[in-house]
Amino acid sequence: MNKLFDLGFVIGLFFLVIGLLLLGYGLTVSRQPVNYGCGMLFIVFALFMIGLSRRKRG
Amino acid sequence: MKLEWIDYLIIAIYFLFVIGIGVLLKRKIKTSIDFLMSHRNIPLWITSLAFISANLGAQEVLGMAANGAKYGLYTTHFYWLGAALAMIFLGIYMMPFYYGSKARSVPEYLRLRFDEKTRTFNALTFAAMTVFSSGVSLYALAMLMQTILGWDFDLSIWMAAGVVLAYTFLGGLTSAVYNEVLQFFLIVLGMAPLVFIGLDKAGGWEGIVRHVEDAKLHVWKGLDHPANNPMGVDAFSMVFGLGFVLAFGYWCTDFLVVQRAMISRNLNEAQRTPIIAAIPKIMMPVVVILPGLVILALQQQYDGFALPAAADGSPNYNMVLPVLLQKLYPNGILGVGITALIASFMSGMAGNVTAFNTVWTFDIYQAHIRKHAPEKHYLYVGKATTIVGILASIATAYVAKGFNSIMDLLQLVFSFVNAPLFATFFLGMFWKRTTGHGAFWGLLAGTLAAAFTHGVTTAEGKGGWIADWHTFYSGTSQAFTIAWIAFMVCLLVTVLVSLCTKPQPEDALRGLVYSLTPKVKDPARRWYKNPLWIGLAVLAVTIFLNLFFF
Numbered sequence: 263m264n265k266l267f268d269l270g271f272v273i274g275l276f277f278l279v280i281g282l283l284l285l286g287y288g289l290t291v292s293r294q295p296v297n298y299g300c301g302m303l304f305i306v307f308a309l310f311m312i313g314l315s316r317r318k319r320g
Numbered sequence: 321m322k323l324e325w326i327d328y329l330i331i332a333i334y335f336l337f338v339i340g341i342g343v344l345l346k347r348k349i350k351t352s353i354d355f356l357m358s359h360r361n362i363p364l365w366i367t368s369l370a371f372i373s374a375n376l377g378a379q380e381v382l383g384m385a386a387n388g389a390k391y392g393l394y395t396t397h398f399y400w401l402g403a404a405l406a407m408i409f410l411g412i413y414m415m416p417f418y419y420g421s422k423a424r425s426v427p428e429y430l431r432l433r434f435d436e437k438t439r440t441f442n443a444l445t446f447a448a449m450t451v452f453s454s455g456v457s458l459y460a461l462a463m464l465m466q467t468i469l470g471w472d473f474d475l476s477i478w479m480a481a482g483v484v485l486a487y488t489f490l491g492g493l494t495s496a497v498y499n500e501v502l503q504f505f506l507i508v509l510g511m512a513p514l515v516f517i518g519l520d521k522a523g524g525w526e527g528i529v530r531h532v533e534d535a536k537l538h539v540w541k542g543l544d545h546p547a548n549n550p551m552g553v554d555a556f557s558m559v560f561g562l563g564f565v566l567a568f569g570y571w572c573t574d575f576l577v578v579q580r581a582m583i584s585r586n587l588n589e590a591q592r593t594p595i596i597a598a599i600p601k602i603m604m605p606v607v608v609i610l611p612g613l614v615i616l617a618l619q620q621q622y623d624g625f626a627l628p629a630a631a632d633g634s635p636n637y638n639m640v641l642p643v644l645l646q647k648l649y650p651n652g653i654l655g656v657g658i659t660a661l662i663a664s665f666m667s668g669m670a671g672n673v674t675a676f677n678t679v680w681t682f683d684i685y686q687a688h689i690r691k692h693a694p695e696k697h698y699l700y701v702g703k704a705t706t707i708v709g710i711l712a713s714i715a716t717a718y719v720a721k722g723f724n725s726i727m728d729l730l731q732l733v734f735s736f737v738n739a740p741l742f743a744t745f746f747l748g749m750f751w752k753r754t755t756g757h758g759a760f761w762g763l764l765a766g767t768l769a770a771a772f773t774h775g776v777t778t779a780e781g782k783g784g785w786i787a788d789w790h791t792f793y794s795g796t797s798q799a800f801t802i803a804w805i806a807f808m809v810c811l812l813v814t815v816l817v818s819l820c821t822k823p824q825p826e827d828a829l830r831g832l833v834y835s836l837t838p839k840v841k842d843p844a845r846r847w848y849k850n851p852l853w854i855g856l857a858v859l860a861v862t863i864f865l866n867l868f869f870f
Contacts, residue, residue: 267344267345269341269366269498269501269502272337272340272341272344272498272502273501273502273505276333276334276337276502277505277509279333280330280333280656283326283329283330283333283652284652284653284656287326287652288652291326292326292650292651292652294650294652294653296513296517296649296650296652296653297650297652297653299513300513300653300656303509303513304509307505307509
């Protein structure tokens with residue numbers, strides 16, 4: 263089997279999309295701190311995973 | 321509970337990603353070994369998280385929250401007693417034989433060590449159990465979606481099964497394993513805020529201590545007698561039944577989880593996989609058991625946290641997580657919580673289906689139906705088996721809908737088969753005199769002993785279908801007792817029959833039995849790459865947790 267794709271990047275991308283959605287929805291529509299709080303948490307986690315993935319590749 | 325567009329969008333994005341992972345992996349799959357064994361090419365962090373995630377199915381996430389409310393901190397025994405030690409043992413002592421023997425599955429190890437009939441017995445029971453477990457996951461998912469979201473039962477079943485089929489068919493085991501890692505993070509990050517918010521509302525840990533009965537806030541204190549703890553279990557059944565027989569029987573011999581370690585890149589990583597997985601495993605009670613205690617504390621302080629009644633009028637503890645999601649999560653993060661629940665169901669189902677297609681293709685089809693076919697043929701069989709496995713799971717889910725008692729019975733048979741299996745492996749790996757006949761008859765006798773014990777004892781109105789010789793305080797206590805009796809019977813019969821039958825030549829057992837396998841020493845290996853040192857560190861933390869919550 264050939265070299266597989268980087269799963270860390272895909273997981274990071276998933277949480278980045280969900281995090282941005284929650285942040286945007288929390289700040290503009292629901293105005294619930296739990297939404298934008300979790301959105302920010304997910305974005306931080308996503309950037310961590312993407313950063314790890316980039317570092318490994320570099 | 322009413323979902324809004326944002327929640328549906330999050331669920332849709334999740335489905336898109338899991339299927340996308342399957343699509344990306346499709347072009348990497350060339351052979352049956354790629355499809356069914358990931359070509360033994362998966363990095364350690366992925367195998368470790370997949371190892372724990374394969375076990376993090378729906379029954380785990382919903383069931384442990386329910387047990388947290390019903391039994392309190394005694395539920396942590398499923399982690400701190402009934403998991404960590406067995407996972408360390410698997411890594412240090414058993415994985416060298418599974419991985420080193422080059423067996424492609426647990427049943428295949430049984431053929432190498434014993435004979436074809438022992439392998440076939442294990443392969444057939446395992447294949448049936450995986451399809452059944454997968455069907456139960458599907459049924460439970462559809463029931464939950466119908467109850468809390470008002471979704472159509474049929475739509476839920478076909479939608480979840482369709483998504484799992486898409487990504488397992490496209491990317492095989494690798495796709496299932498990759499998705500299990502994504503599902504692990506989703507479950508932890510989707511449920512952790514719920515625990516945090518609930519704990520904060522309940523007044524922190526002090527609020528739990530103040531509002532939850534003391535009997536539910538200890539791990540060992542009430543185990544001197546079944547009447548003194550909410551689980552209704554005594555210390556012997558807990559330690560020997562759960563901590564030894566059931567824990568080692570599941571974590572060390574169930575191909576569903578062992579498969580995740582067997583696809584590692586080398587033996588050292590295969591050994592470290594279950595031990596590294598034990599680290600998040602001993603932390604999981606924070607996410608899956610604590611919600612049960614949180615809801616008990618909230619019920620004492622606020623209205624609206626009561627659990628709906630079950631059919632017998634008692635609180636339906638399985639609704640702990642849905643009630644907390646409904647009360648504490650607004651739309652948006654609610655979508656993440658629901659997606660996490662769906663992920664746990666799909667993770668359990670995909671794990672079962674991928675283990676099923678490996679065992680079916682290698683241990684049943686190749687062993688008994690077509691032995692020497694071209695490589696491509698087994699790839700097609702593996703893919704076709706994936707479809708058949710999913711369809712059989714759907715059928716099982718519908719059977720479960722119509723006949724709940726049949727599902728109870730099948731669950732029971734599952735425990736009958738798993739409990740004695742560890743005795744077979746234990747003797748096979750550590751006593752070279754064990755023979756194939758001994759293993760086979762021991763396994764059969766242990767399974768029958770489990771069924772007989774269930775037939776002559778009762779608990780919570782179940783069992784006693786032959787006679788009623790003894791009544792247990794709880795079904796849990798009955799299950800633990802059945803497990804250790806089945807183990808002992810299997811052990812004794814295996815020893816007796818082995819001593820009466822011809823031993824296998826030692827040359828045939830090299831690499832399969834502890835005393836006949838040279839020990840590999842690598843003095844240059846760093847401590848964090850040494851399974852023994854990591855295992856000891858995990859064990860120390862586990863002992864500390866047991867003492868802290870004594």
